[in-house]
Amino acid sequence: MRLDWSAAGAAALAGLAVVVVFAGTSQPLRGLVVVAFVAIGPGYAMVRLLRLRDRLAEAILAVALSLAAAIAIALVMVYSHLWSPRFGVAILAAVTGAFAIAGSRFEPEVRS
């Protein structure tokens, strides 16, 4: 098993986001961490699994997927009357962690 450092970074950002949200840290730290995590973290952990070898494409898909995941979580919270943005962040963080672990378990195919 090899650690995927980029995915590990996303997981670390996820952890940090959960901490600042539940601890109610003051601005601008809380705003920056949460916005950065929600906009990039979950998608990045997912996209790493695809091994695209194209940094630009990875970054773009990471943002799009992260926003899609956040929209999905927010819609579920709203329609199920379980509105809790803090737990929404926690769920996104868990998803990020799970994908980061999945990404680390699979050795990338070595190609010449």
Place this chain on the structure above:
Amino acid sequence: MKRPQHSLTIATHLALVAIAVATWANSLHRIHIRSVNDLGLISVLPVETFVALALLTVGFCVLVSRGRAATALLVLYVLALIVMLYAIPNFVEHEPRFGGTYRHVGIVQYVIATGHVNPSVDAFFNWPGFFVLAAFVAKAAGIKNVLGVAAWAPLFYNLMYLGPLLLILRAASIDRRIVWYGIWLFYAADWIGQDYFSPQGLTYFLYLVVLAIVLTWFPRDRRLVTRPAWSARVPPAIRSAIARLDAGQDPPSAAQELSPGARAGLIVVATAVFAAVVPSHQLTPFAALAGVGALALVNGTSVRTMPYVMTVLTGTWISFMTVSYLAGHSRDVTGHAGKVEGTLAASLSNRLTGSQLHLAVVSGRIGVSIVLWSVAAYGAWRAFRAGRRVLPYVALALASFPIILLQPYGGEILLRVYLFSLPFMVFFAASAVFLLPTRVIPVVSSLFAVAIIAGFLLARYGNERMDYFTKGEVDAVERLYAVAPPGSSLFALEGNLPWKFKGYTAYRYDRVVPSLEWRRISSHPRLATRGLADLLGAKPHPAFLIITRSQAAAAELGEGVKTRVVTRFEQAIVASPRFRTIYRNRDAAVFMLVRQGASRR
């Protein structure tokens, strides 16, 4: 031997960008937004603003023409352009611009406060993806001043668009000059102004990403080419014409490098991103569907099942989640009923009652669009003659036009179609320029881009007199909310003002015009106050009226109603015993209807 010269060139370009940005920033201090006339922002821009933009454009065109320019330098130029075109209002206006921004912030505040959506209120609550996302992030991030953040949406959205645009243009051409010049044209030509704090601003990014994925990793696989089933049924002449368009060289794609797992994963990603568009905006899913569908139809992609999946997703949302809205509003399913957008729509239709200067703006908008489309058509023709395979991108450029049929009112939808087709139009327009003789390319590319940017400044900010808001106007709305108890009726003469950013569902919002016509207000202002009192009196009490400078500006721009008509009417209301003046400053006034019984007490 070339090194020193090369680093000198880089230093020159860095200096040029710095000078352009500094000149631009310095020019903004001298803009007095209050002096803006019916030509919009362009009427108050100092010469230096134009010089800075022209300088930046010429520098970029010289750089890009060489073909071997450093990517970092190109990115720097484009970032400077985005800031210089899209952030001007942030530095010259005191309050966030555009009525829609305030309304959307109000919906976000509603979700933050209540934790749910109210589908029976209006269309926004039936496609709430953007609003619940913004509420989720704002609440989790502890952002209190949503309006302050929302003001920067145009800058952030346009920065976001850069990534997928690059992917789309890279898939279209291996010529880096065309890719980057196309990017420049995109930002120079996106005068539509749908990038404010809005669902369509966000879903446009996702739309671009879906198309970028399909074009980058799922182009037609030549080994798998089969004639589409429908081609047997078309006349031979048309079939051979299509076959000729379809012939020619494909740019090399990234598709071959992918493992089957990654391909499957990318399809999941594209579907997930599209699935986020579906509950977030009425129109964008149809544009994305049209784009991918058109590609599949002309054999331009290997994911031919994707349009079916997209259709099912869109149909499912509309069928199950928007029922309460559709029940009452079946006529404007795909459109926004907002007055501001209605006014924009009028800008493109043949309305002849607006002010003369504003007609120049309308001509500018039509002019920029026609010039860009014409150059794009010429570029497509040249690329075809040069042996490139143009059919997929021609299909994408034209794919969103049939959406016009989906929407009841004409002008507004044309703007959206312009935007959806823009990435492909700029690709062909850039191709037109770079298929010219090499010697003339730096000059022609510079002149064309500068001309488009001049058109942009006129077209995009042409409604600025009604789109900007003053502190006095926002203060008046704040005062209105402070005095009006929930359940009150809040009236404006017409809908262009900075309100609804709080109490989105707590009040009954309404407009005086057209129930009371401008003609009556203009000819007999004092008599019209009686009509006004009757109108407000028929609604739940208490009833308030707010008049702002921005409403007068919108009436003049859109309908040719002179500002003095509004001023006289305001004076008549002040004098009328039926109204009490609650608040007044030089830009706005708030009145309360005096109930007939109450006035004698």
